[in-house]
Amino acid sequence: MKVSRTIEAVRLDLAPHPSGSIGLVPTMGALHDGHLSLLRAARAECDTVVMSLFVNPAQFSQASDLARYPRDEERDLAVAADAGVDLVFAPSAEEMYPPGFQTWVEVTELGSILEGVLRPGHFRGVATVVLKLFGIVRPDRAYFGQKDAQQVEVIRRMIQDLALEVELRVLPTVRDADGLALSSRNALLSREERQRALALPRALSTRDPEAARKVLAESNGLEVDYVLIADFDPPVLAAAVRVGSTRLIDNVVLEGEME
Numbered sequence: 001m002k003v004s005r006t007i008e009a010v011r012l013d014l015a016p017h018p019s020g021s022i023g024l025v026p027t028m029g030a031l032h033d034g035h036l037s038l039l040r041a042a043r044a045e046c047d048t049v050v051m052s053l054f055v056n057p058a059q060f061s062q063a064s065d066l067a068r069y070p071r072d073e074e075r076d077l078a079v080a081a082d083a084g085v086d087l088v089f090a091p092s093a094e095e096m097y098p099p100g101f102q103t104w105v106e107v108t109e110l111g112s113i114l115e116g117v118l119r120p121g122h123f124r125g126v127a128t129v130v131l132k133l134f135g136i137v138r139p140d141r142a143y144f145g146q147k148d149a150q151q152v153e154v155i156r157r158m159i160q161d162l163a164l165e166v167e168l169r170v171l172p173t174v175r176d177a178d179g180l181a182l183s184s185r186n187a188l189l190s191r192e193e194r195q196r197a198l199a200l201p202r203a204l205s206t207r208d209p210e211a212a213r214k215v216l217a218e219s220n221g222l223e224v225d226y227v228l229i230a231d232f233d234p235p236v237l238a239a240a241v242r243v244g245s246t247r248l249i250d251n252v253v254l255e256g257e258m259e
């Protein structure tokens with residue numbers, strides 16, 4: 001497995017593969033089984049698998065959130081190698097946002113509801129970095145998790161609106177045995193907070209906003225940002241809660257075949 005840190009190096013690495021398909025799995029690292037499911041799908045479906053490993057500062061609204069985001073590059077590279085990744089693109093922030101950078105992608109409506117209300121600029125950062133990764137890697141397929149349902153919706157809209165030639169592949173949410181959706185942010189929870197966080201999947205499993213709100217209201221010390229049905233493709237019951245200083249999002253698919 002190769003690790004490249006510059007755009008130029010990635011272009012050189014991928015130049016010898018003009019005929020085979022390329023799969024891109026964008027990640028921010030702190031890899032878990034949710035990421036692994038995307039990597040495995042990419043490995044099964046593509047000739048060359050590229051994983052990006054970049055904690056994208058542009059999608060964090062708060063410096064403190066960016067600073068405490070879990071990072072363990074050494075372990076991530078070992079996990080990626082094990083999953084059969086061919087190339088990891090792990091750029092610096094300066095490589096992706098050099099001095100003078102001023103071009104942003106805004107998915108106006110989808111990017112400003114739900115998470116977009118509470119995290120202004122978040123989806124602008126996501127869409128911009130994903131489009132830039134598409135331009136660098138030129139994937140045939142890009143892999144995302146249903147765990148971040150709104151992110152999927154924003155990227156699907158961007159691909160359609162900008163007529164990008166990439167197939168969006170969405171994989172189901174991977175959960176721990178106790179129901180908690182895997183997330184790099186789970187590492188920030190204390191044992192006691194993690195126990196309290198279980199009210200989130202429990203609430204969503206009702207598949208009913210009213211019932212879910214009741215479960216969350218009765219649970220100890222969870223701050224609820226929102227619980228509502230989002231008319232995505234497929235529709236989901238989505239929720240965001242804060243447990244101590246950690247914010248968790250999750251959703252369940254209400255129809256279709258994802259879950």
Ligand code: AMP
Pocket residue numbers: 026027028029033034035037038143144145146147148171172173174175181182183184
């Ligand atoms: P992140 O590193 O958190 O930016 O996530 C990278 C990709 O992994 C995104 O497409 C996420 O939606 C996906 N992902 C994160 N957690 C999960 C999960 N529990 N199940 C499935 N996919 C996930």
